[in-house]
Amino acid sequence: MSTTTPGRHLRTATGTALTALSAFVVCLAALAPGLVASGSALALLRIPLEAVLAVVLLVLLPWRWTRRALAALVALLIVAATLAAALDRVFQSTVGKPFDIATGWPELVDGYGVVQDSAGAVGALALLILFVVAVVAAVVAVSAALLRLARILTPRRRPALLAASAVTAGWLVVALIGVQMVPGEPVAAADVGAAAASRADQVVVAVGARAALARQAASDPAARIPDADLLTGLKGKDVVIAFIESYGRVAVQGSTFSPGVDAVLRSGTARLAAHGYQERSAFLTSPTFGGISWLAHSTLQSGLWIDSQASYDQVTSGSRFTLASAFRKAGWRTVSDVPSDSRPWPVGSSFYHYESQLNGTNVGYRGPRFSYARIPDQYTWAYFQQHELAGPHRPVMAEIDFVSSHTPWTPLPSLVPWNAIGDGSVYDPQPAAGLPPSVVWQDPHHVQQLYGESIQYSLNSMFSFLTTVDDPDLVVVVLGDHQPAAVVSGAGADHDVPISIIAKDPAVIDRVSSWSWQPGMLPAPDAPVWRMDAFRDRFLSAFGTRK
Numbered sequence: 083m084s085t086t087t088p089g090r091h092l093r094t095a096t097g098t099a100l101t102a103l104s105a106f107v108v109c110l111a112a113l114a115p116g117l118v119a120s121g122s123a124l125a126l127l128r129i130p131l132e133a134v135l136a137v138v139l140l141v142l143l144p145w146r147w148t149r150r151a152l153a154a155l156v157a158l159l160i161v162a163a164t165l166a167a168a169l170d171r172v173f174q175s176t177v178g179k180p181f182d183i184a185t186g187w188p189e190l191v192d193g194y195g196v197v198q199d200s201a202g203a204v205g206a207l208a209l210l211i212l213f214v215v216a217v218v219a220a221v222v223a224v225s226a227a228l229l230r231l232a233r234i235l236t237p238r239r240r241p242a243l244l245a246a247s248a249v250t251a252g253w254l255v256v257a258l259i260g261v262q263m264v265p266g267e268p269v270a271a272a273d274v275g276a277a278a279a280s281r282a283d284q285v286v287v288a289v290g291a292r293a294a295l296a297r298q299a300a301s302d303p304a305a306r307i308p309d310a311d312l313l314t315g316l317k318g319k320d321v322v323i324a325f326i327e328s329y330g331r332v333a334v335q336g337s338t339f340s341p342g343v344d345a346v347l348r349s350g351t352a353r354l355a356a357h358g359y360q361e362r363s364a365f366l367t368s369p370t371f372g373g374i375s376w377l378a379h380s381t382l383q384s385g386l387w388i389d390s391q392a393s394y395d396q397v398t399s400g401s402r403f404t405l406a407s408a409f410r411k412a413g414w415r416t417v418s419d420v421p422s423d424s425r426p427w428p429v430g431s432s433f434y435h436y437e438s439q440l441n442g443t444n445v446g447y448r449g450p451r452f453s454y455a456r457i458p459d460q461y462t463w464a465y466f467q468q469h470e471l472a473g474p475h476r477p478v479m480a481e482i483d484f485v486s487s488h489t490p491w492t493p494l495p496s497l498v499p500w501n502a503i504g505d506g507s508v509y510d511p512q513p514a515a516g517l518p519p520s521v522v523w524q525d526p527h528h529v530q531q532l533y534g535e536s537i538q539y540s541l542n543s544m545f546s547f548l549t550t551v552d553d554p555d556l557v558v559v560v561l562g563d564h565q566p567a568a569v570v571s572g573a574g575a576d577h578d579v580p581i582s583i584i585a586k587d588p589a590v591i592d593r594v595s596s597w598s599w600q601p602g603m604l605p606a607p608d609a610p611v612w613r614m615d616a617f618r619d620r621f622l623s624a625f626g627t628r629k
Contacts (some may be wrong), residue, residue, distance in 0.1 A: 101234050104227035108133045111160045111224045115277050118167040132160070132274045140232035149232055150225075157224035161217060163277035175568045178371030178577070182284050188391040189374060288392060295393055298386055304622055305403035312412040315593045315625035319585075320471055321409065321557045323481045325379060326540045327488040328372075328533070329562030331365060331578040332571045335607055338527075339534025346538045347604040350545040354584065354603070357549050360591045362599035363582040364610040366617060371577050372567035373489075378579075378614060379481065379563065383434065385618035398433040405618055406434040409479035417470055417480040421445070421457040422488070434481075440465075449506025450513050452486065457506070458495035459486040459540050463547040464503045471553065486543070487536035489567060490519035491529065494536055497543065500550055526569050533570045541603075548584065558584040580605050581617075593624045 112130035136156045140149050169181035169190075177189070197206045333343045354361060369389035370377040380397060381388045383404040388394050410416045416436045420427065423441035430439045442456040445465045452458065462484060470478050486495060493516020495509055502508050522528050544560060562579030565571045582603050585591055597620070600609050612620070 101230060104230040107223060107227040108137070108231060111157070111164070111220075111227075112136075112274065114160070115163040115167040115274060118164055118171060121171070132156075136228060137231050140228060149229060153225040153228040153232070154221070156228060157221045159278070160224055160274055161220045163274045164220075165217070166277050166281065176372045177374055178565070178568065178575075182288070182390060188395070192374070192391075291390075292392070292396060295386065295396060299384075299397055299400055299402050302385075302403055304385065304408075304619055307408075307622065307626065309411050311627035312408050312622070313414075313625050314412075314627045316477075316557060316590070318477060319555050319557045319587070319590070320477055320553065321414070321479045322466075322559070323382070323405070323479075324544065324558055324560040325375065325481070325483045325563045326537070326544075326560060327375065327483070327485050327563060328566040328570075329487065329537055329540070329579060330368075330565030330571060330575075331580065332565055332575060333534065333537045333562075334580055334604060337530070337534075337570075337572075339530055342534050343537050343541070344604055346541050346545075347602075350541060351602040351604065353545055353549050357552055358554075358586045359548065359584055360586070360588065360601070361582050361584045361603050362591060362594055362597070362601060363580060363603055363605040364597070364599040364612065365578040365605055366561060366581050366612050366614040368562070368564045368577045368579050368614050370564045371575075372564060372571070375483065375563040379483070381614045382561075382617050383481070385615050387613070387615045398429045400433075402433075404434055405621065406436060406479065406481065408622060410435055410437065413477065414479040415470075415476045417466075417478060419445075419462060419466060419480060419482040421447075421462050422454065422483065422485045424456070438470075445469075447506040449509040452493055452495055452509075452513055452516075453490055453519060454488045455485045455495075457485070458509060459484040459543040460495070460497055460500075460546070461503055461506050461509075463543060464500060467547070467551055471551070471556070477555075483563075484540055484543075487533070487540045490523060491532040491536045492516045492519055492522045494532065494539055496539070497546060500546070530570050533566055554586045556586070557590055558582075560584065578611060579614075597624070 109130050112133035136152075140152060166181065173179055173181045173189075176193075181190075194206065194210070197209065332340070334340055334347065335344075351361060366382075368378045369381045369387055374391070377388050377390070377394055380386075380394055383406060384397055384402045386393075386397055386402065388397055406416045406418075415438070416434075417438045417440065418427075418430050418434065418436045419440040421440075421442050424443050425441075427439060427441070430436045445457070445462075447457050447461060447465075449458070449461065462482060466480065466482060470480065493513040495512050498508050522532060544558070548556070548558070559581070561581035564579060565575055565577060568575070582605075583591070583594060583599070584603075598610055600606060
């Protein structure tokens with residue numbers, strides 16, 4: 083007797099501990115979506131209705147296989163709801179909006195591409211494998227915990243159901259009264275159900291948005307402007323639409339790094355004036371935040387509000403009239419330059435109708451990468467001038483997407499003499515002078531500082547180019563695509579980005595006098611603000627034939 087009692091006690095204690103652990107795992111899992119969504123540990127001090135109902139159903143089911151199937155399904159739903167909450171937080175902190183289950187999957191793929199560029203293909207794959215293993219382990223753990231509770235409670239079905247009824251009644255009471263631990267944290271929790279309802283709403287909204295966008299795209303008076311009346315105010319000019327990555331309002335006002343950027347803009351204004359340029363500046367409200375730059379590019383060019391990948395795919399699969407199409411119809415040679423791309427871009431031909439597409443593979447660059455940015459902005463300007471603007475040529479219209487100010491903002495290039503650029507190998511020593519992203523991103527203040535420096539570099543590259551080339555027939559529309567991520571912009575930042583039009587010909591500036599944009603490169607806080615989708619029609623009107 084004395085030899086068996088300790089073993090029996092140990093087994094009993096172990097079983098009790100495992101049962102308690104199972105109950106803890108089930109409750110924690112059911113509360114996890116709310117915990118992740120709020121980021122507050124107080125989310126754990128709630129009553130998880132889904133956990134109670136799941137255990138009750140498992141106790142009532144008579145067949146073992148149905149219990150296993152239900153446990154696996156419940157575990158999968160709980161983990162999926164937690165992942166959805168995590169994606170919401172990640173998307174909110176990077177692109178300023180929650181993850182949309184109806185439209186956000188392509189953005190996840192693009193996000194993985196950014197991770198590959200920052201951590202390398204092997205590092206990104208390792209992270210993906212770890213993530214998949216963790217998800218599978220979580221589903222197995224929750225399922226096993228549910229099955230153990232069901233196995234323990236089934237022989238005690240009556241008291242178990244009475245206890246569950248009492249807990250459910252208590253949940254209903256506190257839910258009806260609206261009891262909260264703190265504001266925004268109700269004691270009655272139904273996180274999994276709420277997550278499912280929210281995702282269903284997203285699907286309904288996405289269907290309605292798709293229909294509305296189709297109607298807007300089909301109604302397009304600009305597409306009916308006669309070719310002879312298009313862009314006559316820019317006849318003979320080379321026109322560049324220059325997107326500076328992550329160049330947002332936060333870069334020019336209200337931040338610790340904006341004084342440095344403002345100084346560059348003021349200095350640039352003076353340098354341009356000394357070479358006969360004039361500028362007008364304002365703000366545009368971008369449809370995106372923190373990333374997904376092509377939404378801004380397509381919004382500016384199409385005159386449609388394109389704020390999701392689904393909207394982008396819908397519009398670019400159609401025939402909406404773009405600024406690039408307008409320039410091409412009016413006789414310009416149209417060019418796109420996307421230095422961050424390394425693959426073919428069918429949309430450039432099928433939707434924008436560019437005659438020439440430049441990217442990171444066909445501009446002769448033999449220099450180093452700067453993290454995500456494949457090619458320094460200065461090299462991009464130099465190649466464009468040498469191969470598109472030099473010598474006799476048809477007027478050129480180009481959209482160039484400058485990427486040196488793309489996250490993670492380290493390492494950064496620095497300017498070199500224009501006559502030393504060559505194939506870019508002159509930049510070889512520069513990346514080693516910067517810290518790796520894994521070091522910089524441990525300190526948000528350091529990230530913000532380097533973001534500001536990246537914007538200064540991009541702007542200085544442009545100012546140096548304009549004063550070096552000194553082309554009387556060059557017109558540049560320079561703007562940001564979106565604000566930087568929340569780690570730089572801060573919580574609740576708007577979607578505004580600076581925009582400037584730069585030209586030597588006073589007639590070009592006169593054409594936009596009715597816009598009331600401000601002189602110089604630095605828009606004041608009270609400068610005009612347009613939605614980005616308003617730009618196309620106002621631009622075509624300002625520079626079209628006046629009647």
